[in-house]
Structures are given as C-alpha cells and as structure tokens.
Amino acid sequence: xxxxxxxxxxxxxxxxxxxxxxxxxxxxxxxxxxxxxxxxxxxxxxxxxxxxxxxxxxxxxxxxxxxxxxxxxxxxxxxxxxxxxxxxxxxxxxxxxxxxxxxxxxxxxxxxxxxxxxxxxxxxxxxxxxxxxxxxxxxxxxxxxxxxxxxxxxxxxxxxxxxxxxxxxxxxxxxxxxxxxxxxxxxxxxxxxxxxxxxxxxxxxxxxxxxxx
Amino acid sequence: xxxxxxxxxxxxxxxxxxxxxxxxxxxxxxxxxxxxxxxxxxxxxxxxxxxxxxxxxxxxxxxxxxxxxxxxxxxxxxxxxxxxxxxxxxxxxxxxxxxxxxxxxxxxxxxxxxxxxxxxxxxxxxxxxxxxxxxxxxxxxxxxxxxxxxxxxxxxxxxxxxxxxxxxxxxxxxxxxxxxxxxxxxxxxxxxxxxxxxxxxxxxxxxxxxxxx
Numbered sequence: 001x002x003x004x005x006x007x008x009x010x011x012x013x014x015x016x017x018x019x020x021x022x023x024x025x026x027x028x029x030x031x032x033x034x035x036x037x038x039x040x041x042x043x044x045x046x047x048x049x050x051x052x053x054x055x056x057x058x059x060x061x062x063x064x065x066x067x068x069x070x071x072x073x074x075x076x077x078x079x080x081x082x083x084x085x086x087x088x089x090x091x092x093x094x095x096x097x098x099x100x101x102x103x104x105x106x107x108x109x110x111x112x113x114x115x116x117x118x119x120x121x122x123x124x125x126x127x128x129x130x131x132x133x134x135x136x137x138x139x140x141x142x143x144x145x146x147x148x149x150x151x152x153x154x155x156x157x158x159x160x161x162x163x164x165x166x167x168x169x170x171x172x173x174x175x176x177x178x179x180x181x182x183x184x185x186x187x188x189x190x191x192x193x194x195x196x197x198x199x200x201x202x203x204x205x206x207x208x209x210x211x212x213x
Numbered sequence: 214x215x216x217x218x219x220x221x222x223x224x225x226x227x228x229x230x231x232x233x234x235x236x237x238x239x240x241x242x243x244x245x246x247x248x249x250x251x252x253x254x255x256x257x258x259x260x261x262x263x264x265x266x267x268x269x270x271x272x273x274x275x276x277x278x279x280x281x282x283x284x285x286x287x288x289x290x291x292x293x294x295x296x297x298x299x300x301x302x303x304x305x306x307x308x309x310x311x312x313x314x315x316x317x318x319x320x321x322x323x324x325x326x327x328x329x330x331x332x333x334x335x336x337x338x339x340x341x342x343x344x345x346x347x348x349x350x351x352x353x354x355x356x357x358x359x360x361x362x363x364x365x366x367x368x369x370x371x372x373x374x375x376x377x378x379x380x381x382x383x384x385x386x387x388x389x390x391x392x393x394x395x396x397x398x399x400x401x402x403x404x405x406x407x408x409x410x411x412x413x414x415x416x417x418x419x420x421x422x423x424x425x426x
Contacts (some may be wrong), residue, residue: 171408184407
C-alpha cells in the first residue's frame, strides 16, 4: 500500500492597519467571528488594566521591568510607547501559532507593521483599510457635536499621517460596506493560504508523484 | 460639490500550468465560464488549422515568415517550437487588456511562464495545478488500454519533468475535485484583484482623503 505524503501549511500573519475612523476594529471583529481558525495576537502592556479588561485576553498586563527585559531579550516582535505606556507583541506565541498552521490577526499601525516586516516578512499579509471618502472620514472622527474644530482637525491630521503609509501594504480595501469589506479580507485570507511557500510537505508530495511508475 | 477620485484597476495575467493529466484544461474551461471578465489569450501558430478550429478564436493561424517577423520585432511575449510548429503569445492584445483592467488567462507550460515572468512580472499570477496522487496521474495518462508500458512511462517522465518546475509558481492547487479547484482559482483571482499595486488612482484617492478639512 502506498501512503500518500501529507500536505500541511504554515500559518500566516494577517495585519490590518488603517487610520481611526476607517472601520478596522469592526472588520477585525467580523473576521474573528467568521474565521474560527484565526486568532488575535494578544499584546503585552505596561498600562494599568481598565475595568472590564481581562488579563491574557485583552492584554497581558506586565510591569515596566518585565517589559524592559522582554525588549532586551529580543522577545518582542514589535513594541512602542504611547503616552508613557509601553505595548509589544510577544514573539513566541506568534511563532508557535505560525509553525503549527494557525493564522494570527494583528491590529497594529504602520510602525508595528514595519517592525513585523523586518521580523517575519514571509509570513506577513498586510491589508490597509481606507475610509470611503473624506466627508465620511470626518463624520466618523466627529464623535461628539461639542468637538471643537481644532480637535477634529487634529484627528484628521493624524489620519492623514497614518494613510501616507498605505504603499507599504500588500492589499488595500476601501471600506464602503462593512459586510463586503469583511468578505474581501476573508477572500484575501483564503487565497493567501494557498500560496506555494506556505504549503508544507510539497517537496515530498511532488517527489511521490514523480516516483510513480 | 466634491467629485470623488475614481479607483480602477490594472488587469492581471493568470497563468495555469500543470503536467498533462492534472485537469488544467477542465479548470481553465470552468474558470472562463464562471468569470465573464476573464479572457483567454489567443496564441499565434504556424501549424495548419485542424477541422473545427476557428481562426482568431482557437489560434491566429499565420505563416512562418510572419511568425519570424513577429519574433524579430519583439511582438511576442513568449514563443516556442514543438514538433516543427511554432507557437507564440502576441504582446499587444495582452498589454491592451491589462491596461484597460481586463484579466487574461494563459494555459502555458513552465517555459512560457518563465518567458512571461521576464516580460510582465508585476501583472503575473502563476498557479500550478498538481494531480492528487501518483496512481491517479497514471490512470489519467493511460488513455487507451492498448497503450504500451513504454508509452505510459514516457508520459509519466514528461509529467515528472513539468512538475519539477512548481517552485516557480505563486500558488499551488492540488486538483482532487474539479469544482473545488475552480473555486480555489477563483478565490486567488478575487484576492489578487485587490492587491495594492493593481489598483489605479490610489494616490489621488488618498490625497483626496487627506485634503478633507
């Protein structure tokens, strides 16, 4: 009896980035609901836990000394400090997930994406979400009627700066309709899973085909 | 009134290659039926027209002098000579289709794919189809019960040689089920259409988003 070599695959690291107001968080939630095999990367952070947050689910809450040690030991794939709080992506769970064929979702900005691109370039699938129009972006960034023109202008400037990095991404999704945008990202995920360089066991599989007499 | 910049896209060149017996021709037919926007590249050839073939649909039938002139003028994206007959892909219709956002399907071997990779690398999406198993490949290559062991071994050797080029392709589809394989290639097509570098007008679109006050 001939036993067929088994094909498997390496997981992929799906990065979603966007300016605030583009709908990225809703797309990420929809994706996680629709794709049971996709898991969210859980970051470490030094910021205090907020009410309702769960340690190990929302974040791994750690102190500054532990964070500094992780950075020093190269245990973070990317890290950043925002308003005095540090955030980072632990290397080991991501590499374990990818090696065992699980896909990992990252909700990170262009700086985190650049760092990941240096660390795990071949596993990365980078998707940039854009808002459908300028007026719609402004509407989404106007959270309260009382927001001053200056506050809104500041948010728009931050969004403009984030958007300037779209050329560093593999795919672009213009988020006109949430459901369709989720489907688009799922299609990207399904296709990327079939990339030759993610399939494991191909060398042996093809050798088996070639050796048939 | 603000007029929104329009996003478009450049077409892509979808290449299907496989050893004979892997089911590539059936997949190509199914794809063309399911994807009205996908058009088959029509080759030129110097071989005589066979009964039932339509000039301009199956091939453009041309004489050897015309073929030689096309090669000399760089008007063919790839060309090859098989059993004394020459075949080639005219450059202009492909480049026109891609520039106007139409996708083109190529049913070519690894040599043609290598040539296209040199000519239109950024437009290319290369898919390699593999048979599900050695015994199944052998069964498909045994066309008549009267085929001698030598004839079948020759076909298997040719298939083995073609398969040795799978690492030059972007995606691999193992054809266990025709319908599923067609769906897989359609998913690849749908995702590749959303690649950033195929979308046209993005620079102006993002500038419009950034200029909103």
